[in-house]
Amino acid sequence: MDYDMGEAAAALRDELRRLVRENVPPDFLGAFTDDPADLAVAQKFCHLLAEQGLLCLAWPEEYGGRGVSQWEQTVVREEMWAHHEPRGAQYMGVNWVGPAIMRHGTDEQRRTHLPPIARGDVIWCQGFSEPDAGSDLASLQTAARRDGDGWRISGQKIWTSYATMAQWCFLLARTSRGEKKQHGITVFLVPMSDPAIEVRPIASMLGPHHLNEVFIDDLWVTEADVLGPVDEGWKVVQEVLAFERVGIARYARCERLLRLAPAVLGDRWEGLPAELRGRWARMLTHCRRARLLAYRVVALQGRGQVRPADAAAYRIAVTRLDQESAEVLAEIVSLAALTGDDAQRFARAVEDHRRYSVSATVASGSIEMQRILLARALLAAS
């Protein structure tokens, strides 16, 4: 066995850390805050990554990527999430919208959409969830009906992250009703600037831009805006979700914050209750556990294998880690009287982590859905 990711991955990690150090302010806690300067930081950072060929590393060379190994892609995921995702909302376009268009798009769609994603110029949002279609996504009701040589779409989406700032939406709509609800769903690539689309932000504990409602009222799109075969969008979505099988490297931010704690607390660290330091040690073990579970999924993907049970087990472990580590960190911060810039910065990062971690077991596939997937795989093996 060998748990060394190799020289290329190590060099990439060093390079990403240097770029973050030199271009992202130490106070940065993500692009989506009340301060527009944070979004500007992310946009600038994306352009910088794009110029250096680091934004779409995993893409094939013909589309502006470097076709790097799955381990280098893992490094990018880890470093970006650990440092509060300085790519802002770009990861969505890079990680799965782009690959979905490469695989299912027409030449025209590839020409239209891939270069702006590769340059870091465009933000995509995901029009999936609806008021009555959350975990049960295939029950979605947003409807597209044929009208001449195009389609008219009406309906409502909800929980749509970044919809206020996105230029494009990867939208799911029902185009027919088959025997199964998974049949008759189609993917549309729609411009968010169309007046038929109205976005209403939802105030939440996660902060601005994370949650929105999207109302679509008689949106006209053409055949050229359909991605993949009509009525077979569910298959496209399944593939899209496969790109995201590992998803966010939540363990990386958890580990970074946990590792920072003793340094920030200085001499006060030993004054913490022994039980709390024990919980801290356990969380570091759980960080490693989640990371290794992610690596198992990545290694299998590298061999062209998909085991849904492994991905689900990882997601259950990592989302629980996110919440449990947030509780430990919040208690550490509350017990130590933190003064000084570094300490205050750390306290703000912990507060941000704690608040955002509440959504970990809900967003991008709830923990219940992951348990259902894992149970299905386990029981099928009997």
Added chain:
Amino acid sequence: MIIDLSDAALELGRLARRALDEAGGDRLVQIAEQEPDRRESLVAPVLAELGAWELDPRGSGDELEAAAALCRSAGWWSVAYPVAERLCRPVDLGAAGTVVVADVRPAGPLAGLGGRWAAVTLGGRRSLATPRPPAAAPRTSAFVVELDLQPIDDGGADSPGRAAGDAALGLVLPCWTLLGMLDRAIDLTRAYVVERHQFGQPLASFQGVQFQLTDAEVERSGVEELAKYALWSIEAGRDDALDDALALRLAAVEAAEVVFRVAHQLHGAVGFCDETALSWLSRFSQPLRRLPLGPSATLDQLTSRIGRHGLSGLFDAATA
């Protein structure tokens, strides 16, 4: 990155599991309990046929991985024989095996076994260990006896790498045995909830049952990954192999608590009965879960050892 055991190690593990099955499978532990004098002769020759006792886990990564695979298979059948401890034998003392012991009340699963045994503490102090006569029947002791120790050296001041290595190996291989037990507990439970019907449907169709099983499986699969990592840490001669071993042990004993609680709950009353393999597996998992240290004491040791620098990972204090 290579995150799987070698093909040869995996194949040896498969062969061992099959050979132990053919030698009696679940009956092995039952016979050992009824006829304690046979516990060695039931298992040791079967593994000897596969060359187990010629393996030198300290000699090469391949042999270390093979030893781990053997331990996992021994755990699957809960063989009531200290396979991991024998595979950890020291190179220089002519002992049959090594047990890691706590600083107080040293004990190990060595009841009725002859030969010369070595013991090592987490601090690296080595002793020759003489098992005391059993104070209780195997049914309740699971062959654990207290040990009389005759000190050999003082904690490896002359050879700290060797001392930490002894302790790390002595912690990690038994965790592979425990992993095999967790594999089996999940497998037995999965089969049971599919087969057992209540309210006109299999237990497996109830989400309350499914979710307990999935949470147990997440714990088990986490141990599997940490076990490979800790093995690699020894294989690569890393300085923090003992920290990695303790992190594995913490996860393994805490996972065992979850897995066995769920396995018993989902088996219902039949899981307490000796007609089920779970009853035996559960009882004979106890020594591995309590010795040398249970969950709380393991956490104490880990916390104390890693201090403020933490476990190695993506970040250290300078890069975080």
